Amino acid sequence: MIQVENLSKEFILTRKLQKEYATKDKVAIAVDNISFECKPGRIFSLLGPNGAGKTTTMRMISTLFAPTKGSIKIAGIDVVENPNEARKKIGFLTGSTGLYQRLTPNELIKYFADLYHVPTDKFEERKAYLYDLLNMNDFQHKRIGKLSTGMKQKVSICRTMIHDPEVIVFDEPTSGLDVITSENIIKLIRDCKNQGKTVIFSSHIMSEVDLLSDDLAIIHKGKIIFNDTFQNFKQQMTTDNLTSEFIYLIGKQS
Amino acid sequence: MIFTIFKKELKDTLRDRRTIIMMVIIPIFIFPVIMTVFTKISDSFNSDTIAKTLNIGIVNEDKSNDFLKSLNNLPKELGKRELIIFKDSNELKKQINLDSIQFGVFVPQSYAQIKDSLLSADLKIYHNATELGMQERAEVFVNAINENIKIIRYAQLNIKPEQIQPLKISYENVASEKETIGKLIGGFLPYLFIAFGFMGCMYPAIDLFTGEKERGTLETLLTTPVSRWQILIGKMGVVVMSGLLAASLTMLGIFLTIEVFDIIKEPKILEVIHQILTVKFIFMFYLILIPLIIFFAGVMIPIAVYAKTFKEAQSIIAPMNAIIVLPAMVGFFPGVELNLTTSCIPIVNVVLATKELIAGTLDVGLLALSSGIMISLATISIFFSYKQFGKETNLVS
Numbered sequence: 087m088i089q090v091e092n093l094s095k096e097f098i099l100t101r102k103l104q105k106e107y108a109t110k111d112k113v114a115i116a117v118d119n120i121s122f123e124c125k126p127g128r129i130f131s132l133l134g135p136n137g138a139g140k141t142t143t144m145r146m147i148s149t150l151f152a153p154t155k156g157s158i159k160i161a162g163i164d165v166v167e168n169p170n171e172a173r174k175k176i177g178f179l180t181g182s183t184g185l186y187q188r189l190t191p192n193e194l195i196k197y198f199a200d201l202y203h204v205p206t207d208k209f210e211e212r213k214a215y216l217y218d219l220l221n222m223n224d225f226q227h228k229r230i231g232k233l234s235t236g237m238k239q240k241v242s243i244c245r246t247m248i249h250d251p252e253v254i255v256f257d258e259p260t261s262g263l264d265v266i267t268s269e270n271i272i273k274l275i276r277d278c279k280n281q282g283k284t285v286i287f288s289s290h291i292m293s294e295v296d297l298l299s300d301d302l303a304i305i306h307k308g309k310i311i312f313n314d315t316f317q318n319f320k321q322q323m324t325t326d327n328l329t330s331e332f333i334y335l336i337g338k339q340s
Numbered sequence: 341m342i343f344t345i346f347k348k349e350l351k352d353t354l355r356d357r358r359t360i361i362m363m364v365i366i367p368i369f370i371f372p373v374i375m376t377v378f379t380k381i382s383d384s385f386n387s388d389t390i391a392k393t394l395n396i397g398i399v400n401e402d403k404s405n406d407f408l409k410s411l412n413n414l415p416k417e418l419g420k421r422e423l424i425i426f427k428d429s430n431e432l433k434k435q436i437n438l439d440s441i442q443f444g445v446f447v448p449q450s451y452a453q454i455k456d457s458l459l460s461a462d463l464k465i466y467h468n469a470t471e472l473g474m475q476e477r478a479e480v481f482v483n484a485i486n487e488n489i490k491i492i493r494y495a496q497l498n499i500k501p502e503q504i505q506p507l508k509i510s511y512e513n514v515a516s517e518k519e520t521i522g523k524l525i526g527g528f529l530p531y532l533f534i535a536f537g538f539m540g541c542m543y544p545a546i547d548l549f550t551g552e553k554e555r556g557t558l559e560t561l562l563t564t565p566v567s568r569w570q571i572l573i574g575k576m577g578v579v580v581m582s583g584l585l586a587a588s589l590t591m592l593g594i595f596l597t598i599e600v601f602d603i604i605k606e607p608k609i610l611e612v613i614h615q616i617l618t619v620k621f622i623f624m625f626y627l628i629l630i631p632l633i634i635f636f637a638g639v640m641i642p643i644a645v646y647a648k649t650f651k652e653a654q655s656i657i658a659p660m661n662a663i664i665v666l667p668a669m670v671g672f673f674p675g676v677e678l679n680l681t682t683s684c685i686p687i688v689n690v691v692l693a694t695k696e697l698i699a700g701t702l703d704v705g706l707l708a709l710s711s712g713i714m715i716s717l718a719t720i721s722i723f724f725s726y727k728q729f730g731k732e733t734n735l736v737s
Contacts (some may be wrong), residue, residue, distance in 0.1 A: 097733070148563045151732050173565040188355040199593030200344045201564040245560070309419075 087284055088124040088147060088253055093117055093156035095142050095308075116142040118308035119156070124286045124301070126252070128280050131316070132288040133296045134305035135336060140288040143305065144257040147286065148178045161252050161284075174202060178253035179271075181244050181261030187231030191241045194230065195248055202249035209248070216244045220270070231338060236267045243274050254278050256287040260294060272297065292328040303333070306339050342567050345574025349548055353578055367586045375603045376403075393420040394477065397432040397444030397466070400425065406455070407447040407463075410485045418480055429466065436468050443467040443478045458493065491655045510732035521612040522699030527672045530694035531630065533587045534668040534687065535661070540586025541579050541636045542657055548575045549644035549729075550653040572729045576637050576722070583633035584626075591625075616698055624697050628707070630699045631714035632690045636664070638721020642728035667691070678702070683709040686717055 095117040097103075104110060117139045124130035134140045145151045147158055147167045158165045165172040172309065186194055199209040217223050220240040225233055230241060246254065256275060260268035275298055278285050289295055295302070299316035312335060325331045351358050396410055403425050411423060424441065426432040435441040446464040454461045463482065467474045494501055502508075513520060552558040561571060595602045598613055640657055647653035669686040670676050678692040689710035696702040728734055 146537055150559060150562055170565040170567065173563055176558065176563060178563040180556075180559065182556045183560055186348075186557060187555070188352050193348075193351070197344070197348045198564065201341070201561075201563065201566050 087126055087159070087161055088130075088286055089157075089159040090123070090143075090147070091121050091157050093120050093143070093146065093158060094154045095139075095146060095151060096154045115308050117146070117153075120303075120305065120308070120310045121156075122303050122310065123311050124253075124284050126284045127279060127282045128300040129275060129285045129287060129298050129317070130301045130303070131299040132245050132286060132303050132305060133295055133332065134288070135288065135290060138305045139308040140290075140305055141257055144180075144286070144288055145271070146256055148176055148255045148257075162234050174249070175247070175252045177246040177254045178257075179242060179246040180257040181259050181263065185230045185238055185241055185245070188229060190227050190229055191233075191244070192226045194241060195244055199248045204249050211242075212248055212250060216247055220244055235263070236270070239267045239270055243270060247274075253284045254286070256285065258288055258290070260289070260291065268294075286330055292332065296328055300325065305334060306336055309339075311335060311339050341348070341568045342574045342577070345566070345571055346577045347576055349578040350581065353544050353547065353582060356543070356547060358549070359547065359582065362543050363540045363582050363586045364589055367540070367589035368422070368593045370536070371532065371590060372597045372601050372603060373707065375597050376601070379603055379605075391420075393422055394443075395422050395424060395441045396481070397424050397426050397435060397441040398447055399429050399432055399444065400449075400451075401427065402452070405447055405451065407445065407451055407485070410488065411481060414481060414484050418484065419477065421481075429464075433466055436466055439468070439471065440473065443474050445478075445482070448589075454489065455492065458496070458566050516700070517608060518612045519699045519701060521609055522616060522701075523695060526695030526698035527691075527699065530691040531665070531668045532590050533593065533666050533694065534632070534690065536590045537583045537587040537629065537633050538636050538661055538664050541633065541640055542661075543582035544582040545637060545640040545644045546647075546650055546653040546657065548578060549641060550647045550650055553645075554649055568730055569726055572641075573585040573728055576641060576725065579637040579641065580630075580633050583636055584629065585630055587633065609631045616700075622706070624702070627711060628690055628693050628697070628714075631711055631718045632687075634684070634718035635714055635721055638718055638725050641721075641725040645731075645734045646727070647730045678706050678710070680706070680709070684713055686713060689713060 094115065097114045097116060099107065099109065099114055100111055103114075103120075104112075107114070120139075120143065122130070132140050132143060142151065146153050147160070147165070149172055152166060160172040161175045163172045163175065173251050186197075189197070195213060196209070199212075204212065217226065220243060222237075222240055222244060225237050230238060233241070254275075256271070258272045259275075265269070272294065275285055275287060279300075287298065295316075302312065302314065302316045302319050303310050304312040314322075319331075324329045325334055377572065396411065398405070398411075400407065408423055412419070426435075426444065429444070429446055432441060432444040433448075436444055444466040446466070448461050448463075450459070451461040451463075453459065465475075465478050465482065467478060469475070489502075549558075552561070552717075562568070592627050595617070639660070643654045647656065664687060667685070668691050670688050670691055676682065676692065676694050678689065682692050683689045683706045693702060693707055693710045697707075
């Protein structure tokens with residue numbers, strides 16, 4: 087379960103950043119008082135154009151950023167008050183996630199299992215399960231730098247799931263990946279849902295949203311402009327496809 | 341958790357070819373290579389000097405003048421020589437410039453009478469100062485002739501040398517050979533340790549902080565249930581270890597130069613070096629070195645955390661090498677010693693303390709003060725690194 091209440095995030099703009107963004111504002115509001123809830127066994131999609139505040143929201147949920155205002159609870163744990171306990175419950179995967187190129191998949195997975203305090207017997211069990219599931223046994227001893235993009239993506243998935251997290255945060259997980267590699271991610275997201283995990287997933291790829299979403303929130307300029315079940319969204323559509331409806335809603339707010 | 345991070349970062353670092361070159365290969369081989377090149381050049385220069393026949397020009401109309409005879413009669417050990425007569429000094433100067441003559445002597449006509457007249461003759465020696473050592477070689481020959489004439493004159497005047505030489509001066513060095521040689525090499529060694537300690541820290545610092553940010557792995561690491569200070573200390577441990585390893589391997593290089601490659605032949609220097617390289621020396625050396633390397637890591641990490649790309653970090657940290665190494669050159673200056681003032685100047689105190697340690701004249705109180713200053717700076721730099729590492733804007737690109 088993820089509970090987000092009245093969440094805001096402001097960034098102080100240094101002179102350098104003011105120049106970069108061509109603004110005189112001293113503060114940039116990336117996320118503006120948003121609230122939503124992601125339930126176990128359901129996929130929650132956070133949809134929005136570039137710069138809408140999706141990544142900032144995901145980074146606050148995964149404890150990378152501290153909220154300026156509001157609260158986030160992961161499986162009942164407040165991320166600001168008890169970030170390390172909250173982190174134990176979270177699996178975090180983004181499209182831009184890198185891997186340690188000079189390590190082997192075995193070394194990397196063991197490293198993250200140790201960081202997540204996974205006991206040795208449970209680690210061996212999880213590793214065997216994930217290696218079989220993702221077909222990773224053949225390249226477990228090769229340096230990651232020498233693996234193909236698809237193999238690397240499997241290592242990333244294994245790394246995200248090694249501690250069997252209750253909550254999975256996917257921030258644009260298929261960004262920059264080809265169709266075949268993206269398929270591994272889509273399958274993982276579905277598996278997580280089937281295992282009763284809470285899944286939050288941000289994207290701007292409509293086909294993926296259509297394929298996976300149970301619940302949907304649309305974020306624009308840091309504010310939530312739609313938050314309901316995906317089924318209700320489809321019923322309320324005024325255009326004939328998702329992309330047109332998304333553009334229509336964004337245009338209405340601008 | 342700190343050890344888990346340290347272990348992983350160390351493994352990752354040791355698999356980076358660039359770091360291995362800077363941290364292991366260059367520090368081990370720099371000293372043996374420098375010493376080999378230096379001794380080879382020096383040996384070849386010395387043997388060339390002895391073996392080379394000197395062409396000495398003599399300006400005097402008399403082809404069988406006394407000076408020429410005296411020069412010919414000097415012992416062979418002073419070097420091979422060929423004497424060429426010139427009619428005037430202009431042609432001699434021209435030939436010296438062309439290096440066909442190494443030096444020349446203008447012998448006045450009055451030289452023929454100096455044996456009987458008991459007068460002085462004015463000799464003029466021509467040499468080219470760009471040809472190093474030629475003036476000194478000329479002095480050797482002329483002084484030998486001068487001494488021979490003096491002996492003849494003492495006999496002519498029936499006097500003993502002591503009668504006109506009231507003072508017989510001898511010098512005795514009260515410093516031990518260890519101290520003398522230690523102060524000489526002590527100026528050079530800290531320079532090497534500091535330069536390589538700095539370079540040993542540089543690549544891991546950039547790779548483990550900026551590199552991790554640039555490759556997109558830091559974001560994932562920060563979502564694990566490990567505190568940021570634990571991540572910082574784990575990574576910093578590897579940066580410090582790399583710097584220490586580079587400095588220690590420089591020392592190993594010196595050891596190899598002496599004990600394995602047998603490059604230093606001078607027994608006196610070898611004996612002194614054996615006296616210096618003791619367990620106590622190594623312990624004290626690390627007492628000076630560790631705070632310095634932590635200080636280096638503490639200075640580099642905030643920059644590496646702040647920089648967005650490897651290139652940006654490198655462009656800021658690399659020029660710092662010059663700022664750090666400049667005070668290290670103080671070790672080369674004679675007369676600059678560790679005292680209350682110099683103990684308080686970072687880097688300079690490390691150089692001077694190492695110099696005193698090698699010479700065996702290190703004052704424990706001043707060592708404590710120097711180490712205290714470096715530890716304080718290292719603590720401040722760790723705190724500053726922690727502050728930078730805690731900033732959200734520095735952690736994700």
